[in-house]
Every structure is written in structure tokens, then in C-alpha cells.
Amino acid sequence: MAHAHKVKRYSGLMDWLTTVDHKKIGILYLIAGGFFFLVGGLEALLIRIQLWKPLNDFVAAHTYNELLTMHGTTMIFLAAMPIIFALMNAIVPLQIGARDVAFPFVNAIGFWTFFAGGVLLNVSWFAGGAPDAGWTSYAPLATNTFSGGHGVDYYVIGLQIAGIGTLVGGINFLATIINMRAPGMSFMRMPMFTWTAFITSALILFAFPALTVGLVAMMFDRLFGGNFFEPTNGGNAVLWEHIFWIFGHPEVYILILPAFGVISEVISTFSRKRLFGYSSMVFATVLIGFLGFMVWAHHMFTTGLGPVANALFSIATMLIAVPTGIKIFNWLFTMWGGSIKFTTANLFAIGFVPTFVMGGVTGVMLAAAPADFQYHDSYFVVAHFHYVIVGGLILGLFSGLYYWWPKMFGRVLHEGLGKLCFWTFFIGFHLTFFVQHFLGLMGMPRRVWTYLDGQGFNNLNMISTVGAFLMGVGTIVFLLNVVITSFKPRNATNDPWEDGRTLEWSIPSPAPEYNFAQTPLVRGYDAFWKEKMEGKKEMLPAEPLGSIHMPSPSILPLIMAVGLFISGLGFMYGKGDYGDGFKAFLFNNHIVAIIGLAITLACMFLRSVIDDHGFHIEPDEITGDKGVKA
Amino acid sequence: MSAHSHVDGKLPHEPEKATLEGRNKVLGFWLFLGAETVLFGTLFSAFLALRHQVGDGNPSSQELFELSTTAWATFILLTSSLTSVFAIQAMHTNKVKSMIIWLVVTVLLGLGFLALEVVEFATYVDEGHKFSTSAFSSSFYTLVGFHGAHVLFGVLWISILIAQIFKKGLTVVTAPKIYVAGIYWHFIDVVWVFIFTVVYLMGKVG
Numbered sequence: 152m153a154h155a156h157k158v159k160r161y162s163g164l165m166d167w168l169t170t171v172d173h174k175k176i177g178i179l180y181l182i183a184g185g186f187f188f189l190v191g192g193l194e195a196l197l198i199r200i201q202l203w204k205p206l207n208d209f210v211a212a213h214t215y216n217e218l219l220t221m222h223g224t225t226m227i228f229l230a231a232m233p234i235i236f237a238l239m240n241a242i243v244p245l246q247i248g249a250r251d252v253a254f255p256f257v258n259a260i261g262f263w264t265f266f267a268g269g270v271l272l273n274v275s276w277f278a279g280g281a282p283d284a285g286w287t288s289y290a291p292l293a294t295n296t297f298s299g300g301h302g303v304d305y306y307v308i309g310l311q312i313a314g315i316g317t318l319v320g321g322i323n324f325l326a327t328i329i330n331m332r333a334p335g336m337s338f339m340r341m342p343m344f345t346w347t348a349f350i351t352s353a354l355i356l357f358a359f360p361a362l363t364v365g366l367v368a369m370m371f372d373r374l375f376g377g378n379f380f381e382p383t384n385g386g387n388a389v390l391w392e393h394i395f396w397i398f399g400h401p402e403v404y405i406l407i408l409p410a411f412g413v414i415s416e417v418i419s420t421f422s423r424k425r426l427f428g429y430s431s432m433v434f435a436t437v438l439i440g441f442l443g444f445m446v447w448a449h450h451m452f453t454t455g456l457g458p459v460a461n462a463l464f465s466i467a468t469m470l471i472a473v474p475t476g477i478k479i480f481n482w483l484f485t486m487w488g489g490s491i492k493f494t495t496a497n498l499f500a501i502g503f504v505p506t507f508v509m510g511g512v513t514g515v516m517l518a519a520a521p522a523d524f525q526y527h528d529s530y531f532v533v534a535h536f537h538y539v540i541v542g543g544l545i546l547g548l549f550s551g552l553y554y555w556w557p558k559m560f561g562r563v564l565h566e567g568l569g570k571l572c573f574w575t576f577f578i579g580f581h582l583t584f585f586v587q588h589f590l591g592l593m594g595m596p597r598r599v600w601t602y603l604d605g606q607g608f609n610n611l612n613m614i615s616t617v618g619a620f621l622m623g624v625g626t627i628v629f630l631l632n633v634v635i636t637s638f639k640p641r642n643a644t645n646d647p648w649e650d651g652r653t654l655e656w657s658i659p660s661p662a663p664e665y666n667f668a669q670t671p672l673v674r675g676y677d678a679f680w681k682e683k684m685e686g687k688k689e690m691l692p693a694e695p696l697g698s699i700h701m702p703s704p705s706i707l708p709l710i711m712a713v714g715l716f717i718s719g720l721g722f723m724y725g726k727g728d729y730g731d732g733f734k735a736f737l738f739n740n741h742i743v744a745i746i747g748l749a750i751t752l753a754c755m756f757l758r759s760v761i762d763d764h765g766f767h768i769e770p771d772e773i774t775g776d777k778g779v780k781a
Numbered sequence: 782m783s784a785h786s787h788v789d790g791k792l793p794h795e796p797e798k799a800t801l802e803g804r805n806k807v808l809g810f811w812l813f814l815g816a817e818t819v820l821f822g823t824l825f826s827a828f829l830a831l832r833h834q835v836g837d838g839n840p841s842s843q844e845l846f847e848l849s850t851t852a853w854a855t856f857i858l859l860t861s862s863l864t865s866v867f868a869i870q871a872m873h874t875n876k877v878k879s880m881i882i883w884l885v886v887t888v889l890l891g892l893g894f895l896a897l898e899v900v901e902f903a904t905y906v907d908e909g910h911k912f913s914t915s916a917f918s919s920s921f922y923t924l925v926g927f928h929g930a931h932v933l934f935g936v937l938w939i940s941i942l943i944a945q946i947f948k949k950g951l952t953v954v955t956a957p958k959i960y961v962a963g964i965y966w967h968f969i970d971v972v973w974v975f976i977f978t979v980v981y982l983m984g985k986v987g
Contacts, residue, residue: 377923378918384916385831
């Protein structure tokens with residue numbers, strides 16, 4: 152090219168810190184999300200050890216409160232969401248035939264702010280106590296009156312920073328899917344996983360700002376003497392519940408929809424059949440996304456909103472069972488008459504279906520407002536949401552990881568260990584949570600650190616704890632599988648399952664930096680399968696081989712996240728009493744907070760002023776790559 | 782793709798949408814404004830839920846609000862929206878100088894609005910309407926303050942863009958930036974229209 156710009160291409164650690172490549176960012180999300188998944192899992196095990204027998208004193212009551220708060224917060228925001236983003240980053244651009252996401256730089260910001268927020272939240276363990284007001288952090292429990300110390304400050308500010316990352320990630324995927332589809336990839340030819348990523352991103356876009364406002368209000372109340380949720384000065388504690396759940400309910404659909412997408416891909420691939428009722432699947436996904444915003448008050452039936460509100464939210468909630476049921480039957484009909492291969496990915500997908508149905512059924516039970524007065528705040532609710540989040544989302548994520556591992560890393564995970572992982576995790580899961588339905592119906596309240604002997608809770612709690620350890624074993628087997636596989640040669644073929652239907656299987660594993668040497672021409676749904684059925688080995692190109700423009704790597708996203716991290720700490724410790732030394736000057740005048748924000752704003756300034764010309768990958772390099780693979 | 786795609790040195794008619802990067806930027810920014818709408822929607826809801834919680838002995842909205850000040854602020858900000866339209870029109874006809882002049886006017890009007898808001902807030906604080914006075918005051922300052930912070934950010938942002946235009950000229954790289962800043966400016970204007978209605982007018986009568 153006449154005007155090739157000199158761009159530093161880093162290697163090693165700097166490559167990972169500066170990358171704007173969606174595939175590498177996907178791996179970063181997976182590593183960070185996986186780490187927090189282990190942390191959250193450890194917290195769950197500690198909770199289960201505490202509850203394995205009556206009147207246990209393994210952890211103190213206040214530690215138990217911290218554990219249950221951090222377990223929920225970590226799993227939702229720092230484990231589940233990032234692993235979803237890992238799969239979306241790794242796969243969505245490949246499925247739509249794009250070379251990159253719409254905003255590679257913003258994509259990196261999304262990862263690093265999530266990571267900074269997650270680390271900040273967990274720093275609380277070492278800074279005098281973790282948040283302990285539950286993952287819902289209800290007022291007035293979470294206000295200064297009842298939660299002194301800095302625990303809830305860490306919750307408020309850590310989630311705020313992590314939330315920025317999620318929001319920009321959502322915007323990025325919406326713009327990518329709308330603008331960057333390959334020629335012929337119409338909306339109704341998009342793979343189901345991409346569809347669910349699209350709808351999930353839309354939900355993120357409209358749900359997360361509500362959380363932002365809630366957290367800002369809570370932060371102002373706690374740090375600057377605000378009165379949003381302070382009843383003595385006219386504040387309204389129920390307002391927090393509304394704001395939290397108008398974000399929080401769409402959030403659970405943000406979590407589950409991508410799992411629906413994964414299951415659709417995996418079941419269709421391994422049944423070797425076109426997905427049954429594709430257009431009704433799309434319709435159901437959109438409808439679930441829409442209804443997801445109409446049901447938030449079903450978390451508040453016992454708050455006292457009155458019979459009219461309860462009835463409306465009750466009906467709206469039950470309505471969601473209809474599109475969900477459509478999906479369940481579509482998966483069953485996809486398997487019907489297919490020649491099913493029981494790979495690990497497919498075992499997780501098939502295990503998902505009945506498990507999720509059970510979670511859905513208890514969901515409809517909970518949606519009946521009068522009955523909910525009995526279930527509310529009992530272990531029945533705990534069992535329900537673990538059935539939909541672990542039995543739904545986590546099984547879906549495992550399925551997706553086994554399925555797309557070769558596309559992400561170039562190596563197929565070991566199938567034997569994979570099946571061991573599935574059976575231990577799956578049986579462990581049902582052992583842990585099935586019995587909790589009955590504990591709840593017998594009256595065991597959630598979020599209480601211990602229980603008395605002689606109430607009939609003992610055996611079921613013991614079973615539940617054993618199940619939790621079995622899930623731990625399943626997770627360790629997965630990690631073992633990852634380690635063992637990483638020592639194997641990187642020899643996965645383009646289409647290692649041999650039945651790949653979508654575009655990602657038409658390119659090498661792992662995908663090269665530029666994804667597609669030539670943008671593919673899409674001629675129908677299941678684009679790659681269609682070509683294979685016509686006897687072709689690869690996609691038709693939509694353009695001649697040419698030089699490919701790539702965005703430059705940048706360290707700015709990382710520094711921006713560090714700035715927010717510093718700023719968060721500065722705000723949190725702004726009201727402390729440090730005497731009258733230099734430290735008092737720095738913190739009490741919010742100078743640390745302002746320095747942190749200034750760092751972030753300076754990075755935004757630099758990004759605006761310095762043009763990113765990127766660099767070009769020339770056709771010789773591309774054909775060279777191809778030659779090696781062929 | 783990059784600044785040199787217009788080989789003949791002439792800008793296309795809609796330079797902000799001439800490249801995929803530009804189209805992505807415009808679309809992504811509209812999506813971001815969708816998120817901003819929810820953000821302000823939630824702030825408005827919180828304010829509406831709490832606006833009568835004044836507390837004992839604290840000034841009520843009827844006593845506090847001076848409609849003449851906020852009417853001037855409204856007039857200034859709406860005018861700045863018009864001048865930002867003139868800037869975008871000048872951009873579309875490739876009149877760089879005229880575009881810069883209109884952007885400068887927009888920034889100055891934005892600063893005028895901010896000055897009025899600072900004076901207004903200072904007066905309220907003097908009258909005993911502090912951030913921590915009541916639920917009404919907290920939600921008032923958060924909502925109106927968030928908007929003010931958006932105006933401040935816009936003023937700084939557009940100023941940086943003006944400097945960039947001086948340095949780099951109007952290209953397919955800088956045009957989308959100007960364009961999305963224009964959309965942003967309209968958005969904070971629309972938010973102000975709602976603030977003027979819901980906070981000030983309703984606060985005066987209701």
C-alpha cells in the first residue's frame with residue numbers, strides 16, 4: 152500500500168494488555184470471568200460448609216452475610232456476564248462474517264473497566280470487610296444507618312465501574328451486528344447465537360443505565376449525605392427496589408438468552424438437522440426480551456404494592472412462559488429424528504433442557520402472587536433461581552465452551568474428561584438444588600447463617616452440601632481438561648465437529664487475526680452447511696483477495712480503567728478521618744478521586760486527538776497463512 | 782477507513798457517513814443516546830417520586846424556583862441547538878470556516894447556560910436548599926446536576942473538536958466526530974426541555 156503506517160505490533164504480555172482484537176479480548180474475558188467464577192464458587196462452598204449441620208459455627212454470622220452477598224454479586228456480574236461476553240466476542244463476529252467488531256477500542260475499554268470493577272469489589276475482602284447487604288443491596292439495610300464501614304461502598308462503586316464495561320460492550324455488539332454483517336447475511340439468516348447476543352445487547356443497553364442511576368443515588372446517600380433512600384429525610388426505600396429490579400429483571404434475561412443461543416447452535420449441530428422453527432425462535436427471543444421489562448415488580452409482591460399491581464405483574468410474568476415454551480419444543484423437535492451425537496457439548500445442551508424446564512415451572516409457581524407470599528425469601532426461591540441460572544446459563548456456558556473451544560484455542564477439549572465433568576457437575580447440581588425446593592416449602596428462610604436442630608432441615612442440607620462439592624469436582628475436572636489440552640498440539644481443523652453449520656467453521660481454528668481472508672458471500676441460513684451440501688469445501692468469497700485494514704493496539708483502555716479504579720477508591724475513602732496530615736488533605740478534599748477521573752478523561756482526550764490510522768495486512772501474509780494451513 | 786480515501790481532495794456530500802467507521806460511530810452514538818434516555822428517565826422517575834418530600838422548614842419548590850432565570854437558560858440552550866444545526870449544515874456544504882464559527886457560538890451559549898446554572902444553584906444553597914437537605918433536594922441536584930455535567934462535557938468536547946478541525950481540517954475522520962457531537966448537543970437540549978417542564982414548571986404550579 153502506498154501509505155502503510157508504522158504501527159508497533161506488540162508481543163507477549165504487552166500484546167494482551169494492548170490488544171483490541173475481539174478474539175483475544177474474548178479470551179481475556181474468559182480468563183477473568185473464569186477466575187471470578189472460581190472465587191464465587193469458593194464462596195458458595197464456604198456457605199454450604201456452614202449449612203451442612205444445624206447450629207454450625209464454621210463462619211461467623213457477619214462473615215456469612217459477606218459470603219452470600221459476594222457470592223451472588225460475583226457470580227452474576229463478574230463470572231456469568233464476562234463469560235457470556237467471552238463467547239460473544241469470540242464467536243459473534245465470526246458468525247456474521249465480519250473482520251472485527253464495530254468498535255475494537257471500546258471493546259477493550261469494556262473488558263478493562265469490567266476487570267477494574269471486579270478487582271475493586273474483591274479488594275473489599277482485604278480492606279476491612281466485604282459488602283454484606285445481599286446482592287440486591289436493599290435500602291435501608293444498605294444505607295449508612297445499618298451498614299457502616301466501607302463494604303457497601305465497594306459494592307456501589309465496584310459495580311458502577313464494571314457496569315460501564317458491560318454497557319459499552321452491549322453498544323458495541325449492537326452496532327457490530329447491525330452494520331458489519333457479510334454480504335447476504337440478512338437478519339433472518341443470522342445464527343441463533345448471534346440473534347440472542349443481539350437481543351441481550353439491546354437489553355443491556357436499556358437495563359444497565361437504570362442500575363447506574365440506582366448506584367449513583369446509593370453512592371450519594373452513603374458518601375455525600377443524599378436522602379434518596381433515607382426515610383428520616385423523606386427518602387423512599389421502596390424506590391431502590393423499583394430501580395434495582397427494573398434493571399435486575401432484564402438482567403436475568405440478559406444472562407439466559409445467550410445460553411438459549413448456545414443451546415440452539417449445539418443441538419442443531421449435533422442432531423445434524425436444521426434448527427426447528429428458526430423464525431419462531433427469533434420471535435420468541437425478541438418477545439422474551441420485550442416482556443423482560445414488564446415484570447420487575449414480581450420480585451416485590453410482598454412489598455405491598457396492592458392487588459392490582461400484583462395481579463398485572465403476575466400475569467405478565469406468566470406470559471413469558473409462552474415464548475420460553477416455544478423454545479423448549481423447538482429444541483425437542485430439532486432433536487426429533489436427528490442422528491444425535493452425544494458429545495460433551497451436546498450432553499450439556501441436552502441436560503439443559505429438562506433442568507431449565509424445572510426452573511421455568513417453579514418460576515411460574517412463584518409468579519402466582521398469593522402463593523409467592525409463602526415462597527418469598529425461602530429456599531424455594533434459592534432453588535428456583537439456581538435452576539435457571541446454573542441449570543440454565545452455566546450448563547449453556549459449559550456447552551458453548553466445549554463446542555467453541557477449538558475455534559478459540561485451536562485444540563479440542565478431551566471428550567472423556569468432558570463427560571466426567573458433565574456427569575459430576577450435572578448430578579452435583581441437582582443434588583445441591585433439588586432438595587432446596589423442599590427446604591423452602593418446609594419453611595427454611597434464605598440468607599440466614601444457621602438453623603436449629605429438629606426442624607427436619609438436617610438431612611436435606613447435608614445432601615445439598617455434598618452436591619455442592621460434587622459440582623466443585625466437576626469444575627476441577629474442567630480445569631484439568633483445559634490444562635491437559637493446552638499441552639496437546641494445536642491441531643484442530645477448520646470444522647472439528649465435522650457438522651458445523653455456521654460461518655465460524657469455514658475458517659481456520661483458531662481464527663486468524665483478520666478472521667476472513669476474503670469476506671464470505673452468504674447464500675442462506677446455515678451458510679456453511681448450505682455450501683457443504685452442495686459439495687463445496689469453503690464459502691464463496693464476496694471480494695477479491697486484498698490488503699486488510701486493522702486497528703492499532705492501544706494501552707489507553709487499561710489506563711482508563713486504572714483511572715476509574717483510583718477514582719473509586721478516592722471517593723470511597725473521602726469521608727474518613729485521617730487527622731490533619733497529607734493523607735487527610737488528599738482524601739478529604741477528593742483529590743485522589745479527581746486525579747483518577749483526570750487520568751480517565753486524559754485518555755479520552757488522547758484518543759480523540761490522536762488519529763488511529765491502523766495498519767494493513769498484505770495479501771502475501773494472508774496467502775502465506777493459508778499455505779501453512781492447507 | 783482513513784483520511785486519505787478521498788483521493789480527489791473533495792469531501793463526499795455526507796462526510797460523516799462516507800466510511801464504515803463513520804457509519805459505525807453515528808449508529809453507536811444513537812445507541813448510546815438510547816442508554817442515556819433510560820439514564821435520565823430513571824433520574825426523572827426518582828425525582829418525581831421524591832419531589833414533594835421537602836421536610837419541615839425547608840424551602841419548597843414554589844418558594845425556590847425563579848422562572849425568569851430558568852426561562853433565560855432555556856432560551857440560551859435552545860438557541861445553541863439551532864446554532865449547532867447551522868454548524869452541521871455548514872459542514873454538509875463544506876464551509877469549514879462557517880462551521881467553526883457556529884460551533885464556537887454553540888460553545889459560548891453552552892457556557893452561558895452553565896453560568897446561569899451555577900448562579901442558580903448558589904442562590905438555592907444560600908436559601909437553605911443544600912444537597913443533603915431533603916429527598917427533594919438530593920433528587921433535584923442529582924437530576925439537574927447530571928444534565929449540567931452533560932452540558933459541561935459537551936462544551937469541553939466540542940472545544941476539543943474545534944481545535945482538531947483547525948489542525949486536521951474537515952475530513953472523513955473528523956466529520957463523524959462533529960456530527961455525533963451535534964446529536965449529543967440536541968439530546969441534552971431535549972433533556973433540558975423535560976427538566977424545564979417537569980422540574981421547574983410543575984414545581985411552580987404543583
